[in-house]
Amino acid sequence: xxxxxxxxxxxxxxxxxxxxxxxxxxxxxxxxxxxxxxxxxxxxxxxxxxxxxxxxxxxxxxxxxxxxxxxxxxxxxxxxxxxxxxxxxxxxxxxxxxxxxxxxxxxxxxxxxxxxxxxxxxxxxxxxxxxxxxxxxxxxxxxxxxxxxxxxxxxxxxxxxxxxxxxxxxxxxxxxxxxxxxxxxxxxxxxxxxxxxxxxxxxxxxxxxxxxxxxxxxxxxxxxxxxxxxxxxxxxxxxxxxxxxxxxxxxxxxxxxxxxxxxxxxxxxxxxxxxxxxxxxxxxxxxxxxxxxxxxxxxxxxxxxxxxxxxxxxxxxxxxxxxxxxxxxxxxxxxxxxxxxxxxxxxxxxxxxxxxxxxxxxxxxxxxxxxxxxxxxxxxxxxxxxxxxxxxxxxxxxxxxxxxxxxxxxxxxxxxxxxxxxxxxxxxxxxxxxxxxxxxxxxxxxxxxxxxxxxxxxxxxxxxxxxxxxxxxxxxxxxxxxxxxxxxxxxxxxxxxxxxxxxxxxxxxxxxxxxxxxxxxxxxxxxxxxxxxxxxxxxxxxxxxxxxxxxxxx
Amino acid sequence: xxxxxxxxxxxxxxxxxxxxxxxxxxxxxxxxxxxxxxxxxxxxxxxxxxxxxxxxxxxxxxxxxxxxxxxxxxxxxxxxxxxxxxxxxxxxxxxxxxxxxxxxxxxxxxxxxxxxxxxxxxxxxxxxxxxxxxxxxxxxxxxxxxxxxxxxxxxxxxxxxxxxxxxxxxxxxxxxxxxxxxxxxxxxxxxxxxxxxxxxxxxxxxxxxxxxxxxxxxxxxxxxxxxxxxxxxxxxxxxxxxxxxxxxxxxxxxxxxxxxxxxxxxxxxxxxxxxxxxxxxxxxxxxxxxxxxxxxxxxxxxxxxxxxxxxxxxxxxxxxxxxxxxxxxxxxxxxxxxxxxxxxxxxxxxxxxxxxxxxxxxxxxxxxxxxxxxxxxxxxxxxxxxxxxxxxxxxxxxxxxxxxxxxxxxxxxxxxxxxxxxxxxxxxxxxxxxxxxxxxxxxx
Numbered sequence: 001x002x003x004x005x006x007x008x009x010x011x012x013x014x015x016x017x018x019x020x021x022x023x024x025x026x027x028x029x030x031x032x033x034x035x036x037x038x039x040x041x042x043x044x045x046x047x048x049x050x051x052x053x054x055x056x057x058x059x060x061x062x063x064x065x066x067x068x069x070x071x072x073x074x075x076x077x078x079x080x081x082x083x084x085x086x087x088x089x090x091x092x093x094x095x096x097x098x099x100x101x102x103x104x105x106x107x108x109x110x111x112x113x114x115x116x117x118x119x120x121x122x123x124x125x126x127x128x129x130x131x132x133x134x135x136x137x138x139x140x141x142x143x144x145x146x147x148x149x150x151x152x153x154x155x156x157x158x159x160x161x162x163x164x165x166x167x168x169x170x171x172x173x174x175x176x177x178x179x180x181x182x183x184x185x186x187x188x189x190x191x192x193x194x195x196x197x198x199x200x201x202x203x204x205x206x207x208x209x210x211x212x213x214x215x216x217x218x219x220x221x222x223x224x225x226x227x228x229x230x231x232x233x234x235x236x237x238x239x240x241x242x243x244x245x246x247x248x249x250x251x252x253x254x255x256x257x258x259x260x261x262x263x264x265x266x267x268x269x270x271x272x273x274x275x276x277x278x279x280x281x282x283x284x285x286x287x288x289x290x291x292x293x294x295x296x297x298x299x300x301x302x303x304x305x306x307x308x309x310x311x312x313x314x315x316x317x318x319x320x321x322x323x324x325x326x327x328x329x330x331x332x333x334x335x336x337x338x339x340x341x342x343x344x345x346x347x348x349x350x351x352x353x354x355x356x357x358x359x360x361x362x363x364x365x366x367x368x369x370x371x372x373x374x375x376x377x378x379x380x381x382x383x384x385x386x387x388x389x390x391x392x393x394x395x396x397x398x399x400x401x402x403x404x405x406x407x408x409x410x411x412x413x414x415x416x417x418x419x420x421x422x423x424x425x426x427x428x429x430x431x432x433x434x435x436x437x438x439x440x441x442x443x444x445x446x447x448x449x450x451x452x453x454x455x456x457x458x459x460x461x462x463x464x465x466x467x468x469x470x471x472x473x474x475x476x477x478x479x480x481x482x483x484x485x486x487x488x489x490x491x492x493x494x495x496x497x498x499x500x501x502x503x504x505x506x507x508x509x510x511x512x513x514x515x516x517x518x519x520x521x522x523x524x525x526x527x528x529x530x531x532x533x534x535x536x537x538x539x540x541x542x543x544x545x546x547x548x549x550x551x552x553x554x
Numbered sequence: 555x556x557x558x559x560x561x562x563x564x565x566x567x568x569x570x571x572x573x574x575x576x577x578x579x580x581x582x583x584x585x586x587x588x589x590x591x592x593x594x595x596x597x598x599x600x601x602x603x604x605x606x607x608x609x610x611x612x613x614x615x616x617x618x619x620x621x622x623x624x625x626x627x628x629x630x631x632x633x634x635x636x637x638x639x640x641x642x643x644x645x646x647x648x649x650x651x652x653x654x655x656x657x658x659x660x661x662x663x664x665x666x667x668x669x670x671x672x673x674x675x676x677x678x679x680x681x682x683x684x685x686x687x688x689x690x691x692x693x694x695x696x697x698x699x700x701x702x703x704x705x706x707x708x709x710x711x712x713x714x715x716x717x718x719x720x721x722x723x724x725x726x727x728x729x730x731x732x733x734x735x736x737x738x739x740x741x742x743x744x745x746x747x748x749x750x751x752x753x754x755x756x757x758x759x760x761x762x763x764x765x766x767x768x769x770x771x772x773x774x775x776x777x778x779x780x781x782x783x784x785x786x787x788x789x790x791x792x793x794x795x796x797x798x799x800x801x802x803x804x805x806x807x808x809x810x811x812x813x814x815x816x817x818x819x820x821x822x823x824x825x826x827x828x829x830x831x832x833x834x835x836x837x838x839x840x841x842x843x844x845x846x847x848x849x850x851x852x853x854x855x856x857x858x859x860x861x862x863x864x865x866x867x868x869x870x871x872x873x874x875x876x877x878x879x880x881x882x883x884x885x886x887x888x889x890x891x892x893x894x895x896x897x898x899x900x901x902x903x904x905x906x907x908x909x910x911x912x913x914x915x916x917x918x919x920x921x922x923x924x925x926x927x928x929x930x931x932x933x934x935x936x937x938x939x940x941x942x943x944x945x946x947x948x949x950x951x952x953x954x955x956x957x958x959x960x961x962x963x964x965x966x967x968x969x970x971x972x973x974x975x976x977x978x979x980x981x982x983x984x985x986x987x988x989x990x991x992x993x994x995x996x997x998x
Binding site for chain 2: 046047048049050051053054055059062063066067068069083084085086087088089090091092093099103135204206207208209324326330332333334337338341342345346347349353357458460546547549551
């Protein structure tokens with residue numbers, strides 16, 4: 001005979017209130033997961049550049065001074081840890097992020113290919129233009145190929161052939177390899193006459209009014225576009241993401257209606273780290289408007305997947321031409337930099353002004369490169385055009401995590417990714433590759449120095465082994481580097497000092513007596529030659545059998 | 555436990571496996587646990603500072619955020635900005651150019667110019683023909699309307715000629731008396747209506763050089779001002795003590811030469827403007843006015859190592875010299891100083907003082923501005939300006955005294971796009987107080 005779930009009051013002195021409470025909790029526990037998997041009823045969140053500009057650039061920036069917790073943290077240099085991390089201080093796969101290259105290096109071919117659903121639009125026959133926008137002499141067309149797949153075509157500005165299209169494709173490959181969801185983006189080339197207006201197609205021209213797209217109009221729009229030596233047009237083709245479009249996502253708060261979105265976005269390491277990835281790729285346009293949420297069905301369940309979508313402001317480009325000199329150095333509305341210029345009576349030359357002056361106030365002589373180099377590049381100072389709380393909250397542990405992923409790209413990996421941009425000039429491709437390689441190392445060097453770059457911990461046979469990524473990368477010499485171990489025997493929430501050790505080896509013999517209370521926390525700090533101050537700590541949690549957790553100090 | 559390797563092949567295989575493991579890139583090192591396992595860390599207790607949320611302090615501002623965000627979103631979604639630009643361009647292409655401006659925190663100005671040559675599609679046939687009418691209105695400050703007919707740059711010669719008619723009504727012109735020592739307490743206002751019929755001959759041989767000869771007939775009518783808060787000019791000042799208080803009819807014969815090397819019309823960073831002019835004003839009918847007006851203006855712009863740091867200097871001098879024993883200079887045609895200067899007012903820039911604060915036959919004015927850019931993005935820019943103004947009015951030239959200079963100083967911000975000022979906010983302090991200026995154009 002089965003035991004009843006609840007025994008009698010005599011057997012267990014549960015009062016009726018506790019019973020009801022327990023039943024309620026049980027019901028809720030069962031109910032919550034079922035909600036997660038129910039059909040998602042999520043309202044599309046619409047945004048636009050103007051809205052983002054106001055909210056991210058002015059409103060949240062201005063009202064952040066009313067958030068006393070932020071003021072306190074800014075004043076006392078306190079950081080708030082990420083909450084989407086696992087016990088090993090990594091970001092597990094989620095609808096925002098999937099560990100790819102850092103987990104298992106992708107082949108050069110896969111890196112170059114990126115996210116691919118199709119081979120790209122089929123230009124072997126006529127391709128229908130079903131809609132679009134023509135603004136500033138640059139059209140964006142939505143096309144439908146013979147297979148019925150839809151793509152958005154974006155073109156380079158007339159003076160900068162290959163610039164924006166290459167930047168879009170290259171950046172999308174990097175983001176995908178790093179772990180983000182991106183749409184399929186490919187470089188396409190097609191001959192004049194390939195595009196034809198679909199019946200009933202409408203286009204919004206620079207008057208702001210929607211008009212019929214006729215063959216004559218289409219030809220007129222294409223007149224403004226640059227072509228290659230063969231007379232072919234070149235564009236980036238972004239495949240329309242399959243699924244139910246739910247607009248954009250914000251970089252703060254949770255997505256309303258998505259029960260699986262349990263962590264505030266500003267507390268997601270995967271989103272905070274976009275600031276670091278943006279600094280690498282010189283992507284100055286990361287904002288709600290360059291994201292997209294889509295409900296897709298995976299394994300029979302509806303899931304809200306979060307995509308990054310706009311990449312044309314990466315590397316040396318913006319969609320309208322070379323990157324303006326202040327991009328990457330200042331926010332669109334940068335109160336701090338403005339105040340500095342104000343109080344120094346304009347005598348202080350801003351870093352971007354100095355860089356621009358030294359460049360002769362012009363972008364690269366190659367139109368396909370735009371304005372992209374590493375002069376005066378400082379990872380900690382890189383700014384996207386519009387800021388957000390997630391980027392402002394990047395902690396040292398977050399930065400280290402992102403830098404670790406960035407450093408996982410070898411020189412050859414980067415070269416392969418740049419090849420995806422299909423630049424005509426190998427010198428241009430090599431120039432971009434060189435800047436990215438240098439910048440990768442600048443970023444890794446900075447974050448490895450700022451955080452404690454110990455990782456890949458292994459515990460076996462009574463020995464704790466780990467890697468010092470800064471030494472492995474050759475940023476600091478192994479000789480003279482000393483690791484300080486502070487061992488705490490932990491029982492419940494209390495820790496008792498068990499030992500203090502130091503070693504120049506990246507291993508530690510773990511004494512079995514330290515486990516007398518149960519588990520052990522080992523705080524490891526690193527001191528470098530010539531530096532008196534030891535680093536932040538990395539906390540490694542062990543029991544006698546296995547490694548329980550890792551935490552890099554924020 | 556001791557391992558035994560009886561089969562050498564196994565040893566080779568193990569070596570091969572070990573080699574493969576070592577050959578992996580360092581950062582892709584395998585670990586014996588799943589580093590990426592979905593095992594969320596139980597959050598450490600947050601610090602008290604991060605636990606406390608003061609979001610509620612920003613809630614009142616949410617009432618502003620929502621409508622602004624929504625408006626901006628809809629503007630972009632329905633391309634209202636492009637539609638507005640298209641509407642403006644279409645009107646201008648068809649000869650109708652609307653104008654909007656700002657001359658105070660609450661005061662705006664608006665107007666329209668109608669180019670009949672464009673309106674009637676005659677630009678191709680008559681590219682040099684000028685035929686236009688205009689109306690400009692600034693609430694309580696000015697109503698101006700007129701028409702012009704003529705030719706400009708005839709056949710590329712630089713020569714032009716036109717005739718025009720203009721009506722200008724100023725309901726609240728301020729007047730404090732004549733001379734450098736007038737009292738700020740004697741503030742009065744008057745209404746001035748000027749109707750002008752004129753003709754001019756222009757010659758602009760080069761873009762930087764030009765001049766004109768002109769002949770005008772002016773009818774100036776003076777009545778009580780419409781500013782109820784100020785004294786009535788007739789009550790404060792005896793009618794016979796102020797020449798021209800009954801109005802005047804004037805014939806004006808004049809000439810002007812201009813040398814303009816500024817690199818931009820507004821917010822120049824190099825070059826300068828030199829202008830000299832003189833005009834004989836002869837009263838007709840009952841008017842006793844008979845005088846020559848001399849004007850000289852000079853401005854120069856120096857980039858201090860960068861176009862983002864500019865020192866701008868401006869000087870202006872005016873003298874109205876009575877002719878004969880009976881000739882007078884009407885007060886309404888005298889030199890005037892005070893206020894921001896530019897825009898619908900007649901008086902020249904002496905910030906920190908009321909507009910038209912000082913009136914006399916002559917004036918001398920200097921303005922010095924240090925302009926520096928504090929923010930820019932693409933074509934948008936915000937400059938900070940620190941300035942000082944120094945000016946005085948006087949009667950005859952020998953009455954000029956250094957002790958009579960009135961000075962002011964101040965600063966502000968100017969927001970511009972493509973070197974065209976959109977909005978400026980400046981504060982100036984003089985010995986009569988502090989004034990705030992909100993403008994959509996620079997004083998020089």
